Amino acid sequence: MDAIALLTADHNRVRGLFARFDAAKDADDTAAMVALGQEIFTELTVHTAIEEETFYPWASGLSDEIKETIDEGIQEHHIVKVLMQEIGQLDAEAPEWLAKLTVLIENVQHHAEEEEDELFPSIRSATSTADREAMGDRLEQDKAAKGAPVLADKIDLTTAELKDLASAQQIPGRSTMDHDQLAATVAPPA
Numbered sequence: 001m002d003a004i005a006l007l008t009a010d011h012n013r014v015r016g017l018f019a020r021f022d023a024a025k026d027a028d029d030t031a032a033m034v035a036l037g038q039e040i041f042t043e044l045t046v047h048t049a050i051e052e053e054t055f056y057p058w059a060s061g062l063s064d065e066i067k068e069t070i071d072e073g074i075q076e077h078h079i080v081k082v083l084m085q086e087i088g089q090l091d092a093e094a095p096e097w098l099a100k101l102t103v104l105i106e107n108v109q110h111h112a113e114e115e116e117d118e119l120f121p122s123i124r125s126a127t128s129t130a131d132r133e134a135m136g137d138r139l140e141q142d143k144a145a146k147g148a149p150v151l152a153d154k155i156d157l158t159t160a161e162l163k164d165l166a167s168a169q170q171i172p173g174r175s176t177m178d179h180d181q182l183a184a185t186v187a188p189p190a
């Protein structure tokens with residue numbers, strides 16, 4: 001699978017969690033907010049790690065401009081990690097808990113948009129499909145090594161099953177995704 005498609009699918013899965021977190025916030029459902037917060041942390045921990053350990057080092061070698069964007073991206077990851085650590089030490093009833101999580105979500109939204117609008121198009125222009133597919137395979141291996149779900153866990157589900165999962169998980173753009181895009185994006189059934 002293309003590395004950029006894989007990372008974009010990760011972004012959309014997290015965006016679905018953000019949408020569900022917002023809904024839980026509107027409903028004053030603290031238990032749901034805590035559970036979704038934990039899912040968000042797990043997703044972000046795996047995603048930032050595979051980018052920093054595998055994808056960014058590869059892409060940084062493509063051009064000075066790409067390297068500069070990635071250097072900023074690493075610092076954006078750093079802010080998110082500091083916030084995750086601070087949030088982890090707070091009780092969900094503490095007033096700072098929601099404020100910090102809200103800022104974390106805003107930071108991640110901004111960072112993911114920058115990757116998709118600036119970084120990924122530059123990388124796509126500077127690489128071949130075969131190179132991106134090989135990088136995607138490495139990212140899948142990294143994910144598996146970290147105990148995270150991979151495409152192989154979901155590819156055998158029917159399109160109808162995937163659509164139901166994508167709907168429940170509030171995956172943005174799901175109505176225009178084909179079977180394989182849905183499979184790459186959804187979290188497997190619990």
Ligand SMILES: [Fe+2]
Nearest residue numbers: 051073111115
């Ligand atoms: Fe990133």
Ligand SMILES: [Fe+2]
Nearest residue numbers: 007051112115
């Ligand atoms: Fe990313």
